Amino acid sequence: MSSPGAAADFLRRFGIVTALLIPLAIFSMPGMKLLGYGEFDLRRYVEFGVGTIIFYFALIFFEHAKHEIKMKSYGMMTLVSLAVGSGYVFSAVATFIPQVTTEFYLEISTLIWVLLFGHFLEARSSSAAGDALQEVAKLLPKQAHLMEGRDVRDVDVETLKLDDLVLVKPGEKVPADGVIQKGEANFNEAHITGESQPVKKGKGDRVVAGAICGDGSVEVTLDKVGENSTIGQIQKLILKAQQTKPRAQRLADRASKWLTFVALGVAITAFLVWSVIVGQTLVFAMTLAITVLVIACPHALGLAIPTVSTIATRLAVKHGLFIKDLGKLEQVKDVTYVMFDKTGTLTLGEFGVVKVTGEVLGIAGSLERQSSHVIGAAVVKYAQEQKAKFEEVKQFKNIAGKGIKGVMGGKEYWVGNWELVKDKLGKPVESEGNTVVYVADKDKVLGTILLADKVKPESKVAIDRLHKLNVKAAMMTGDNEQVAGQVAKELGMDIYFANVLPEDKYKKVEELQRQGEVVMMVGDGVNDAPAITAADVGVAVGAGTDVAVEAGDVVLTASNPENIVSLITLGKKTYAKMVENLVWALGYNVVAIPAAAGVFIPWGFRLRPEIGALAMSLSSVIVGINAMSLKRIKL
Ligand code: ADP
Ligand code: MG
DSSP: OOSHHHHHHHHHHHHHHHHHHHHHHHHSHHHHHHHTOOOOHHHHHHHHHHHHHHHHHTHHHHHHHHHHHHTTOOOHHHHHHHHHHHHHHHHHHHHTOTTOOOOOHHHHHHHHHHHHHHHHHHHHHHHHHHHHHHHHHTTSOOEEEEEETTEEEEEEGGGOOTTOEEEEOTTOBOOSEEEEEEOOEEEEOHHHHOOOSOEEEOTTOEEOTTOEEOSSOEEEEEEEOSTTSHHHHHHHHHHHHHHOOOHHHHHHHHHHHHHHHHHHHHHHHHHHIIIIISOOOHHHHHHHHHHHHHHHOTHHHHHHHHHHHHHHHHHHHHTTEEESOGGGHHHHTTOOEEEEEIIIIIBOOOOEEEEEESSOHHHHHHHHTTOOSHHHHHHHHHHHHTTOOOOOOEEEEEETTTEEEEEETTEEEEEEOHHHHTTTOSSOOOOTTSEEEEEEOSSSEEEEEEEEOOBOHHHHHHHHHHHHTTOEEEEEOSSOHHHHHHHHHHHTOSEEEOSOOHHHHHHHHHHHHHTTOOEEEEEOSGGGHHHHHHSSEEEEETTSOHHHHHHOSEEESSOOTHHHHHHHHHHHHHHHHHHHHHHHHHHHHHHHHHHHTTTTGGGTOOOOHHHHHHHHHHHHHHHHHHHHGGGGOOO
């Protein structure tokens, strides 16, 4: 019921029924009284005719009801069909029995009219949410490294052609199907095989689009582009996101099933009590029973959550948030600690080289060309500027959180942090708050490259705003203690962890969780993925690697840490709105159902079916307006 086609169909039916309602109103009994003309035989037949056509346009509800019954998930459609069906049959029979002067044509037609409009809104809003996601998906990374001779150029995946040679770096997705020409790596093909155990592949092996390159880098000649490419993967991502449901929705579904049973039970009881026990006419008892069915239609309940989540999705998109799993939005509100990765998340990740010792630029540049790390990019850029000579690298390997290694001219080299070279160097060199990259062969450290990164201007604001929301902030990094301490102090972090090995990142998350904290993890790197998965809410910085995007529940399309604050505020407000809407949608039944069943008749109050239909649609309207007010919140 969520395609644009469904919305158009409901709108068409709504239009036709709107037009038919005019003659029906004129020829109905209330119309007759209002216009002051006398009863004539033809009136009843015209009414029957128009009523029947309107009923015909409501048959779509019966189709949905059939589906509900088949799936044993009795809900609104079952009730609507019962109410509309029994109302119509009763009226049709009454038309041909002159003694019976009660009919429900106008009441059930108004009900059908309201319901068609409600369903039109619902169908339109869910397809609009899909459109919004489509928009944001355009911002997700989908670049490939195209090799042209010795040069590597970043191009949009759409522009890739058959037989193009592309470089796939650690943590990245294979952009299109092809055959490996050079290099080897472990590939995760869980998206196809469902098997999360990585598969080792090398020269001559086939790789498929979407497989994630693990610890190495490879050159692939493409033999299938287009549909099977990364674009197709993103489409799938959107589709999956649309199918996720907030937990509140499952609650609403369950409530709606219960309401169906309660309504049926009350309707039957009311009919029996009023006809058999009290001794009223069949018509009277029937009217009450139908009113109960009409009023209990969980229409508002059906709208309560989708209206809120549609608006929440759109707000999220506006603030650079792609929510992959709507179910997690409710957990976002409970977050007490946000753990940030440092490099690329809190800092710009645009390293500038400050100082180089030793003749190491050629070695480092050649090796770093294969790397997907921001430090690698900075080293390559600087080496190129300095006209360093690049050489061919074999057996390239990424050592996540530490650095890289590879073979050049038959000799093995390492490039990375002190952890990587500590067996060759007793203690780290003085870093003066810079990130130090060591370059070493198998015997000794050949030299170092000192790099400086800058804190993002938004980071400080984001941390301050988190504190105002009573949420604490932590930072962890594989970088050295000096850099980490400086950044943490500058930003006012509550706690920080330096020299964290990749395999320990998720342990830090679990450590906080054991202390009773609800942890959100924000990261971008290959080494952040396990921590993102382990956290209560995982957030991937979209400009980062594909592994992180895969692991996250939410993806930040702009790498602005302030959007984390928006996410938490959105989570809180959205949840509050969902609860309010459930209360509105369910609460009115507590009064309305007994009123419809005639409980208050001894005190002189009787609810007419048309007023019941109005009350029911009013509750839908309230739910809708309440959801709309979410649009005005400040994030
Ligand atoms: P963070 O946790 O801050 O995102 P990483 O875990 O990605 O940082 O990296 C940790 C450290 O490992 C870096 O600070 C750097 O010293 C080193 N490192 C990782 N990858 C590379 C690389 N390709 N070249 C040089 N050093 C690297
Ligand atoms: Mg990082």
